[in-house]
Amino acid sequence: MNKKLLSSLKKSVRELLSMIELLLGTIFLLSLVSILVPKEKYTSIFGGNHAVDSIIGSILGSVSIGSPVVSYIIGGELLNRGISLIAVTSFLVAWVTVGLIQLPVEAAFLGRKFAIIRNLISFLFSMIVAVTTVILLGLI
């Protein structure tokens, strides 16, 4: 292995190791939250009002974590229980674009202002994306 490649590899390992506390902390925190808030509790939170449900969907998606596949399963279940597609879409989009739990980590790496503003915009966008998607779905 040539010297430059070895040095690049060493540098990368060193950089990754320097963040190990944050990465481990995030993984352990996300697991604790997902145990404390069982996914089946989600369906009982929605009330039936489309606008309010959409906000609830975005809030729930923002504080949720895990693979997007889990959000698809919950979203499918919510639809089956009569929750509006706008609320479900808000939930799906916020799940993948807003990360309230990992906000401290994002702030540590990319800056506090950047992380807060990006997450705030993404939160608002989750509802805009939901409304736009459902309108387009009806038109096309």
Place this chain on the structure above:
Amino acid sequence: MKKKNILFRRSFLFIVVMAYLITGFFDTDIPVKAAKLSLGTLIRLIPVFLLVLFFMALFDYFINILEVAKKINKTSGVKRYLIAMIGGLISSGPVYMWYPLLKEMRDKGIGCDSIAVFIYCRSIKPPLIPIMIFYFGLKYTIILSFVIAIMSIIQGIIMMELEKINVL
């Protein structure tokens, strides 16, 4: 700054350990289940860690990030966002795994707008599209992915404007 970062990292880990201890005080099953889940996640994340490590080493070896950052910043908005979008689409694993690389790119001069586009576009997951189609249908999946892609550019533009007026 470096000392402050180390202090933050240590405090964050300490808070997480405290959260486990406090929940364990009420129900010992909770921290045990959460720890098991974390270990499972860590094992699943090993390939992603290796992938990130590979990319970081590759970037360091072949690409002068400073030069790339300069070039990307010189390209037009559309081209710049297209690169960020493709990067977001093909990146896998949890977003926090990419923060170190994104930080490095930001330190080298990549704008907040491109970083925001990259992160937003990560919400479109090509490998998971068949599952989404299964649950919500093809038409819905295509429309949602399209709307997300457009919104990622709008978010990039907003971040660029905020950066211009020194909000970021």
